[in-house]
């Protein structure tokens with residue numbers, strides 16, 4: 001009882017100290033999360049009208065709750081509601097749609113929610129999505145999964161999510177089922193690194209052209225991120241630190257100031273940030289990078305990554321925030337200036353604050 005009262009007190013304190021300072025990552029994450037929830041639609045089961053992005057938003061709630069036991073349980077009704085209604089809102093059964101990457105976002109998010117709630121339905125949903133994505137392996141380029149069911153492109157992101165999911169399942173299913181998922185994850189990883197999408201300086205291009213089997217496309221933050229989380233899951237499943245060595249090279253490349261995805265002052269930015277034209281999709285990319293960099297930092301400490309995560313979380317609070325009536329709105333441009341937030345920019349800010357909270361806790 002006492003701990004419940006103390007818990008309630010600390011929540012009250014948190015609510016009244018929204019802007020205490022930029023390094024109060026825990027309090028700032030709670031205020032950011034509270035505003036994100038004001039965009040949740042109980043009828044549709046998603047945030048505003050975002051589909052795959054809502055998977056990441058749901059994962060953000062679960063990630064905060066994992067770190068703060070006062071928040072375990074807070075959003076159980078949200079997960080249950082989304083589980084029941086979100087797919088139907090968009091006309092899909094069991095979160096299966098035309099795009100394998102959408103399915104991968106949802107499946108990995110259900111694993112995060114499963115870790116928190118331990119509800120087996122969420123694990124089963126992730127498995128059913130894995131089976132649907134796995135049915136597209138191998139592509140005509142010697143392995144990998146397609147971007148979408150029309151099989152006209154092989155996207156890096158769909159493959160990273162697939163490896164992450166397979167390794168994540170290997171770590172969560174009963175031990176007699178582990179090997180199947182581990183085999184899928186290692187085959188996915190080996191194919192990915194041989195496909196040509198990873199450049200010699202450890203940036204990842206958008207995908208592989210299924211006509212030429214050659215790597216193609218631009219460099220985005222989310223493609224640098226999901227593979228880090230996949231490496232952490234593979235490391236946990238095998239104890240093989242080679243996965244972390246390779247992930248570390250990608251993380252080092254991105255977190256170097258004045259590089260392909262990072263400003264001279266060390267702030268993460270996609271091409272669309274630099275051109276000031278991120279849409280809902282592009283707005284969402286930075287979140288998976290910083291979230292997964294945080295996971296890597298927790299298993300392999302690097303001062304450069306730690307500094308990067310906290311620098312970005314502080315920049316959000318100092319330059320990319322609008323506090324109105326004690327509600328914290330986070331815009332898309334982490335270096336500022338603030339531009340009006342929506343659920344997508346908000347959830348990406350939450351990912352950064354939760355990552356900073358996790359690595360400094």
Ligand SMILES: *[C@@H]1O[C@H](CO)[C@@H](O)[C@H](O)[C@H]1NC(C)=O
Nearest residue numbers: 041042043044045048049089
């Ligand atoms: C919530 O979702 C329902 C069902 O999709 C929709 O009809 C309604 O307009 C949404 N509400 C808001 C505030 O967007």
Ligand SMILES: *[C@@H]1O[C@H](CO)[C@@H](O)[C@H](O)[C@H]1NC(C)=O
Nearest residue numbers: 066069072073115116117118
């Ligand atoms: C959260 O609460 C659920 C239900 O009470 C419990 O099963 C689970 O272990 C808790 N999760 C964490 C991370 O403490």
Ligand SMILES: *[C@@H]1O[C@H](CO)[C@@H](O)[C@H](O)[C@H]1NC(C)=O
Nearest residue numbers: 152153209210211212213216
């Ligand atoms: C793939 O390569 C072929 C042959 O060069 C080209 O015609 C096609 O436009 C490419 N597809 C994509 C999606 O880039």
Ligand SMILES: *[C@@H]1O[C@H](CO)[C@@H](O)[C@H](O)[C@H]1NC(C)=O
Nearest residue numbers: 186189190238240241242243
């Ligand atoms: C560890 O993983 C790497 C990358 O897949 C592989 O080349 C190596 O053989 C593995 N090491 C062991 C001891 O299994």
Ligand SMILES: *[C@@H]1O[C@H](CO)[C@@H](O)[C@H](O)[C@H]1NC(C)=O
Nearest residue numbers: 257258259260262263264265
């Ligand atoms: C950033 O890098 C470019 C070369 O890529 C260089 O010309 C420029 O001076 C650098 N800026 C800073 C602030 O280091």
Ligand SMILES: *[C@@H]1O[C@H](CO)[C@@H](O)[C@H](O)[C@H]1NC(C)=O
Nearest residue numbers: 321322323324329338339340
């Ligand atoms: C902050 O948000 C409020 C409410 O949406 C808005 O009225 C105000 O103009 C915003 N301030 C800035 C600096 O954008």
